[in-house]
Amino acid sequence: MSRTVYDYPKGGKYGRYGGRFVPETLMPALEELEEAYLRFKDDPEFKKKLKYYLERFAGRPTPLYYAANLTEKFGGPKIYLKREDLAHGGAHKINNTIGQALLAKSMGKTRVIAETGAGQHGVATAMACAALGLKAEIYMGAEDMKRQRLNVFRMRLLGAEVHPVESGSRTLKDAINEALRDWVTNVQTTYYLIGSVVGPHPYPMIVRDFQSVIGFETREQILAQEGRLPDAIVACVGGGSNAIGIFYPFIEDEDVELYGVEAAGEGLHSGKHAASLCAGSEGVFHGMLSYVLQDENGQILTTQSISAGLDYPGVGPEHSFLKSIGRVKYDAVTDGEALEAFLELSRLEGIIPALEPCHALAYAKKLARGMSKDEILVVNLSGRGDKDVEVVANRLGVKI
């Protein structure tokens, strides 16, 4: 099947979105990265290594699981879960970090920096770097470090250095700012390993390509199990990497409906949410033109969500493009709805999901009401919920 439409975005543009809005010092580094990526991505030796680490280290392929109890409860289509929670580290993040760490190594870079919000990307970066013998330094908002102490300790166990970020709202967006400042300073020796399909070109493309393993596997698995493609796929969207990962191989299958679900926090009208596509506007932030949450003067707003992994005021430019052409429908669910889905999946299926994909699960439940029993719905279960049990217990007023 041909994927020529925007397989390789020219000038890094998805429609009018994307691009490269960075300080001049970084431009040559982005050009070097793009050139290296294009050189290595089809290189048999590189592909062999990537396959090896994805299978033997990260545990791929992850199963596509028929959730019989959830299907019965929803009373609509057959529900399948793409089990990214079973990937090494407990989330889809490892697909990207293994790929980019291999790329960094191939480029001869010895120092890797990354940002992290909830800590999942930081942990996945630390794992990949430990396995490949690279030095990892992770920027994390001081506020997030408090909320996610366990992940801070995991990163340190894996040999990474964690730098607290005290500027701004002291969360993910500030961690990215600080990582960019580090990169400007150390660009000659350092590889910046971005964790989502955001940032300046070629990052949104590179991360998409490494994450699209989710969608390619799903496609193969559903054809093997059901003999046909699904009717709908649902994934949560923060920066948007797990969503692009599962959507991308289905973009040209027009009969497969695609749904991206953002974090509505306390509600889209409360002002306390993280739904850039549903409630934001076009802006230029973190090197890309995309949808962002901003005020009338262009200042970036702080966000709120029960799920730290969705707590980001921007979104990948390819999502903005897919929204603009109507290929993906974007909606948002609240903290409360996500929490309900968390409890439901735990009890019904024996799977404790991360709060991020709970947004997708909550939306799938609504979607299922309008679908028939002979239809198929796939939910990308992008991570497991061990990291979230403390947050959930607090919400429920339970002391553990």
Add this chain to the structure above:
Amino acid sequence: MSISERFQELKKQNEGALIAYVTGGDPSPKYTPKIVEALVKGGVDIVEIGIPFSDPIADGPVIQASDVRALNAGTTPNTVLNIVREVKKTSEIPIVLLTYYNIIFRKGVGRFLEDASKSGVDGIIVADLPVEEAEEYKENAEKNGIDTIFLASPSTSSSRLEKILRMTSGFLYLISVFGVTGIREHVSQITIQTLKRLRHYTVNRIPLAVGFGISKPEHVKSIISYGADGAIVGSAFVKLIEEKYGDLTNILEALTSYAKSLKAATRQEYSQAELS
């Protein structure tokens, strides 16, 4: 007076330009016109006024903190344009805005440049807008008679520099080091090397000014002697404002006297470039 007229005038006097940066609205919008006046009194040749942005990725801690102070004081892009208008009522000093692209994009590129022009802005520097993304901006800036000051860095190749120079007017801003804005102890070797390398392409074509880490009179003296047409000092001035926060008279006196010491360093009889 336009930016290039100012450079021509200085060249005749065998002086380099002293370009001072302060963040608009820091510590409060009503202070900024007086701050600019104090800088001009100290001999500053061109003033850069920053429009504060929530996420200034090219800036170090000193200017980040000034952005926070300015935003907390209620500074908006329009506030800064009004500051420029106020300054221009009584002064001929060329004014350059420095900001991040989202501030311009959000208002609408055409509208922003039109408003800036009406306020008396002479030039604009956008910290995160490389030439590849700048077509609409350049077009509107030209239409409104505003200079587009682009940046080059130690990592800029000569072929890239050509692209940048084609889009640049007023002066070329050379980022002196790998890094973000901030006070530094010495002028690094890489600054001198880059300056020597790039000057070759700018001489007799467009003035070249060096910024990032230029904070002391000896830094100014050094880069001018190696052929820079101007020195850009930001964090050192902003730091003075921070240290004397709340005491306006003290801030103004400190700025004037520091500017005087920097300006003196732009005047020299023979330059290294001429000697070598």
